[in-house]
Amino acid sequence: MTTPGPTRTPEPATPRTSAGSWVAGARPRTLPAAVAPVLVGSGAAAAVEAFSWWRALLALLVALALQVGVNYANDYSDGVRGTDAERVGPVRLVGSGLASPAAVKRAAFLALGVGATAGLALAASSSWWLVAVGAVSIVAAWFYTGGASPYGYRALGELSVFVFFGLVAVLGTTYAQAGRLTWLALSGAIGVGALACAILVANNVRDIPTDAAVGKRTLAVVLGERRARLLYAGLLAAAYLAALAAAVLGAPWALLALLTLPLALRLARLVLGPATGRALVPALRDTGALELLYAVALTIGLVLA
Numbered sequence: 056m057t058t059p060g061p062t063r064t065p066e067p068a069t070p071r072t073s074a075g076s077w078v079a080g081a082r083p084r085t086l087p088a089a090v091a092p093v094l095v096g097s098g099a100a101a102a103v104e105a106f107s108w109w110r111a112l113l114a115l116l117v118a119l120a121l122q123v124g125v126n127y128a129n130d131y132s133d134g135v136r137g138t139d140a141e142r143v144g145p146v147r148l149v150g151s152g153l154a155s156p157a158a159v160k161r162a163a164f165l166a167l168g169v170g171a172t173a174g175l176a177l178a179a180s181s182s183w184w185l186v187a188v189g190a191v192s193i194v195a196a197w198f199y200t201g202g203a204s205p206y207g208y209r210a211l212g213e214l215s216v217f218v219f220f221g222l223v224a225v226l227g228t229t230y231a232q233a234g235r236l237t238w239l240a241l242s243g244a245i246g247v248g249a250l251a252c253a254i255l256v257a258n259n260v261r262d263i264p265t266d267a268a269v270g271k272r273t274l275a276v277v278l279g280e281r282r283a284r285l286l287y288a289g290l291l292a293a294a295y296l297a298a299l300a301a302a303v304l305g306a307p308w309a310l311l312a313l314l315t316l317p318l319a320l321r322l323a324r325l326v327l328g329p330a331t332g333r334a335l336v337p338a339l340r341d342t343g344a345l346e347l348l349y350a351v352a353l354t355i356g357l358v359l360a
Contacts, residue, residue, distance in 0.1 A: 072148065072153055076146065076153045076154065077148075077154075077162070079146040080126070080130055080147070080148040080153070080154070080159070080162075081123045081126055081127065082126040084339070084340050084343050085122060085126060085254065086123075087343040087346050087347035088122060088216075088251045088254055088343065088346060089119045089121070089220070089224075090115065090118070090347060090350070091247050091250070091251070091346045091349070092220060092221065092225040092228060092244070092247045092248075092251075092350070093114045093115045093118050093224065094351060094354045095228075095240075095244070095246070095350050095353055095354055095357070096114065096224065096225040096226065096228025096229040096232075096243070096244075097114075097229075097232065097354065098243065098353065098354035098355070098356075098357030098358050099228075099233075099237055099239045099240035100229050100232035100233045101357060101358045102239050102357045102358065102360045103233050103235075103237060105232050105233035105234070106232060107232045110231050110232045111228065113173050113176055113231075114177060114224075114231055116169070116173040117170050117173045117174045117189070118170075118224055120166050120167065120170030120173060121166075121167065121170040121196055122220075123166040124163050124164075124165075124166035124169075124170060124193075124196055125163075125196040125197075125199060127148075127159055127162045127163035128160075128163040128167075128196060128197050128199070128200065128201055129207075130147050130149055130150070130163075131149055131156055131159040131160045131163055131201075132201040132205065133147070133149070133150065134148070134150045134159065135149065136269075163197075167193050167196060167197070170193065171189060174186070175189075177231050181230070181231040181232075182230065182231070182234070185227060185231065188227060192219055192223060195215055195219055196219075199212065208270075208271050208272055209272060210272055210277045212259070212273060212274060213252045213255055213274050216248070216251050216252050216255050217248040217249070217252050218248070220247070220248060221244050221247050221248015221249070221251055221252075222241075222244045222245075222248055224244075224247075225240060225243050225247055225248075226240055226241065226244050238304045239301055239304055239305065239306055239309075239357060239360070242297045242298075242300040242309075243301060243357065245293065245294075245297040246294040246295075246297030246301075246312070246349065246353065247294075247353075249290045249291070249293040249294040249297065250290065250291070250294045250342065250345060250346035250349060251346060252290050253287050253290040253291055253294075253342050253346075254339060254342045254343055254346065256283060256286055256287045256290065257287060257335060257338040257339045257342050259273040259275035259283065260280065260283050260284060260287065260326065261333075261335040261336065261338075261339065262275075263275050263276055263280055263283070264332075274286075284326050284327050285327070287323070287326045288323045288326065291322065291323055291345075294312075294349060295313065295316065295319070298312035298313065298353055301353065301356070302356075305360060306356055306357050306359075308355065308359040308360060309353055309356035309357060310356065311352040311353070311355055311356045312349050312352045312353040314352055315348045315349045315352060318341065318344070318345050318348065319345055321341075322338055322342055322345060325337070325338050
């Protein structure tokens with residue numbers, strides 16, 4: 056009589072992820088936050104007659120690669136923690152089972168590697184201290200939601216976005232081209248950084264119920280819904296004050312950024328109103344568009360300076 060061997064549990068099949076899912080997982084609506092600082096930083100370089108188109112393109116590649124990398128890294132880290140299970144926003148590859156955690160982690164490392172390579176080329180053509188700045192940026196991108204104690208879960212996300220997608224991105228772009236920093240570059244960095252923060256605040260206000268349920272303490276969760284909504288409006292106001300500062304500092308055409316004020320007012324009314332959940336998705340999308348339009352207008356103003 057033959058004794059049956061032990062039953063082997065079949066391994067779960069690796070999901071096949073479509074190209075469209077990978078594109079959606081990269082969260083293309085967040086990419087204006089990468090393009091905008093490079094535009095403004097290049098405009099500030101042009102204001103001192105130091106614009107370099109190929110350095111600007113390298114800076115753009117760095118910014119886009121890091122943005123995609125941090126999006127995949129967040130997808131991976133939130134997915135393996137189970138904090139993406141009830142999201143109402145863009146597609147999550149790991150949380151929705153569209154891709155394996157290992158595949159998304161590899162995609163994050165690949166994108167961050169592309170950014171690092173472009174950053175090395177940019178540093179070689181300008182200043183090697185940019186290597187240290189890039190290294191810190193990559194570490195910050197990963198540990199936003201990665202590692203044992205992610206700082207994005209400790210209400211530090213907005214501060215990080217302001218620093219890296221405002222100050223570092225704009226000032227780094229200007230320095231790589233001009234070899235120095237200017238007050239115009241700083242004012243532009245503050246304006247762009249404020250709008251980049253507003254994108255994250257809109258996202259986190261939408262996700263307050265689900266984030267609080269899984270213990271993710273974003274700044275919106277800590278502040279509470281009403282104060283987080285007021286913070287969003289304050290960040291929009293800060294961007295326009297920065298444009299006014301640029302005009303005072305010698306770039307009067309920076310006031311072209313005020314042409315985007317009607318969109319900002321519409322978004323402020325939406326976020327300050329009663330909209331919740333999916334009704335706030337347009338605020339996230341349109342704040343990204345606002346940042347890009349603001350950056351284009353401000354860049355034109357800086358070039359004309």
